[in-house]
Amino acid sequence: MEEAVMTTATAQDARRRLLADIPLIEHRRDLAGVSTAVLEGGSGPPVVLLHGIGQTCFSWVRVIPELVDGYSLVVPDLPGHGASEIEDGRPPTADRAVEWLTALVDDTCAAPPVLVGHNIGGAAAARFAVEHSERLAGLVLADAFGLGSFRPEPRFALTVAAFQMHATERNWDRMLNRCMVDFDGVQRDMGECWDRIADYALDRARAPGPKAAGRALMKHLGMPSIPDADLDRIDVPTTLIWGRRDPETRLRFAERAAERHGWPLHILEDCGADSNLEHPDAFVAALRTALPAPH
Secondary structure, three states: OOOOOOOHHHHHHHHHHHHHOOOOEEEEEEEOOEEEEEEEEEOOOEEEEEOOOOOOHHHHOOOHHHHOOOOEEEEEOOOOOOOOEEOOOOOOOHHHHHHHHHHHHHHHOOOOOEEEEEOHHHHHHHHHHHHHHHHOOEEEEEOOOOOOOOOOOHHHHHHHHHHHHOOOHHHHHHHHHHHOOOHHHHHHHHOHHHHHHHHHHHHHHHOHHHHHHHHHHHHHHHOOOOOHHHHOOOOOOEEEEEEOOOOOOOHHHHHHHHHHHOOOEEEEOOOOOOHHHHOHHHHHHHHHOOOOOOO
16 A cells, blocks of 8 residues: 655654754745745855755755865755745746856855755756856766766666656655665664655655656756757866766766866765765765865
8 A cells, every 4th residue: 555645744844853953054045936945054165065856955964064164055955846935937947947046156155156966956056057157166066967868777767757656655765775875774874864854855756846846857957968068168177976886877977078078077986876875975075175175
């Protein structure tokens, strides 16, 4: 029998408990027609962290504590994800994502930030850098969409399709077991924090608004490749971080981009598509090579 749909109250409680354990403060900002939930805090050079498709700001829960003492962190829920609501009815297209990111940077960063994008957040970050390199101090693309055609491994794609059709806890676990090299280890290491992330993510996956936003973002940001001529226009230090066993965005696309554009590539061993959750120490070590000295 399919698991019962979670109540909104349960999801709100999961989010509240997650926020209580994160050393950042949640703010609500109206950005380009999106009522955006943004976690902010820390001190030092600004760093913006963008999560992946179907995820939320809590995807950075294992990275935030390592950076908050030296950097001013800005960690939003993407449009239509988590607690960020699209209020004007416009779909989240690629141009809309750049517009939203422009407003986010303008509203939250006192100086040009390092923009870190994972997965579909990486596609948004890269497109922003194409248009607005002058607004950035650096760009980090982690297992990012957009550097090549969207061709996930077939077995992983099947688990994603099953979860999209039936957002059950069982299908969620099956999908992430394909997504990560050691999903059981991540669950064990994160304990109750992982349970809360899963509770909240499942609720969002079942809600009509986030489902529609996810489909639109995949159509406009996740699936199309960014033309090489556009990537050539990125004029800011750019670093790639990739899990060697990523089943969603293949390593060969990162290797090709690194060779063509001269971007440093950090390959994380024994990692799938979510190295920021699976091996946060290795992820942060790679990330630090692209960050200015902390204050």
